[in-house]
Amino acid sequence: MADFVTSTHRTKWIFTPQDIKHKYKVANHRAKQALEKYGTTRMEVDIDGSFSYAESQNDAKDSAEKRPKPLKVEEEQLLRAFYEFKIQDVCDAFKFPRKIQATALIYFKRFYLQWSVMEHHPKDIMLTCIYAACKAEENHVSAEELGKGIGQDHHVILNNEMLVFQSLGFDLIVYAPYRALEGFISDLEEFCGAKDEDQLVALKGSLDTARIEADKIMRSDGPLLFPPGQLALTALHRANAAHSIFDFERSQSLFSFGQNPQLSLTF
Template sequence: MADFQTSTHRSRWIFSPQELLEKREAANQRAAKSLEQFGVTRLEVHLDGSVSYVEPILDQKDNAERSLPKPLNCEEEQHMRIFYEQKIQEVCLAFKFPHKIQATAIMYFKRFYLQWSVMEHHPKHIMLTCIYASCKVEENHVSAEELGKGIQQDHQIILNNEMVVYQSLGFDLIVYAPYRSVEGFNEDMQEFCHARDEEQEKFKNFLQTANAEVDRIMLTDAPLLYPPGQLSLASLHRANEVHGVLDFERYLNILLSRQHSAYSTSQLFESLKSIDTLVGKLNIPTAKDMRHIDRKLKSCWDPSSQDENKKREKRSKHKSKRTASEMQGARA
């Protein structure tokens, strides 16, 4: 982590909460405006990374006669992002990728959607490309064909989106993940506690819990708000509440004095508390939760699907009424 202070990660990809809000609102509003103007939000992606709006599918007469689909709001976009960030974790686990690849892929995904709305680029496609790019950057190369085959997706989607992902990241591909520093802090804590051999199992469990906490932290906005060292300390602090391996405040006092840090212990604890609050508010949507949002997104990409959705809902309501009538008839 010695190079983090001079990295583009620190200088270009750590934001304030207000900055994140403004970037996401701007992307959402741009997509909503495209829907109003062109009747569709989907962007065509070219191999050189350039993008273009699809041909308008509705003229002014169509707009007057036919109601446009509703765009996703910012909260729905957030649910969509979190859902696919968790999918990144699931795919990386299935391929047995190291934590570093998972964290880098999620950071690429988060950064990409500071520039774009999920209505413009489908997160399923970008998710796969971020994993692929992460594998290449972290020198754990997996071919697009192998990755696509492993999760039953067309590998060409991965390749088609590769350049637009790199460009959206400003080619800032080096990511500092919290997992490595969690391991370093864990070893340092063992020395701090003068851990005996019989206590190794306790610290092993402590580390596993801390890594699980990092997994949850990575699904929040914390990686865009705080440096990785603070993310790792926040995960260890949460793990310590479970295992109670040391006096955490005393450890932080000694750590900060040893590093001649500009932070005070109280300031650092405030940051850890803020990260903890973000984790506490984390709500990971289920596939069932996503159905309504998926339908809205599909309508934004292909407004003709809105008519199909309405027909499906109408058939469903008709079926429910018919079933209720049949039940009442059976009782009679």
């Protein structure tokens, strides 16, 4: 089984907040420079992953007032957030497992560390990331089926596939917090001595809420900042705030060291 500690996810794709802000600014600045030089920021992508500007508009230099207005970094963030919601919506519509949804989101986030939304339309990249995630997680869905299911041209998916892989550095194995969540709940069930029906139902409810909280976290910069175990603990902490079935502060020694902190469930 793959190990997060030795993975490219940990060694290459965990950043500081300053790193992330810098990458967004660099991509935004490059797109603005392209707009000044070519009169456009949008790129056309060939199926081999090569790309070029959609249309050279050198005469746009003579009519700057006709140029489209570039997006600010903050406006790009809003667009990315919108399409991250869409990734979850599409995955829900196809009834994909959460792992596929999480993988697609991580691919999408990594892609836009390299590129501006002004250079590659996030709708196209969103679909390609879902398609790539299905492949990586061995839940193959054809590009035709995916495109048809949401009324989009599947050729856009295929054309952008190699570009997405190249932008990810072909690092396709990623880690999400959901498996860690299930492990934490299993440990709590064992060490807290949850045996009767009410306790088991309470723990299941906490896990369901924690999964929803993890879905929210996956739309933040969290997956680019923290390992999946920490994301899972955050989701569990939020879930416990709603259910209050165990002492979360005392339970952290269980999660960190695998020891029994003599927990008890509260009802």
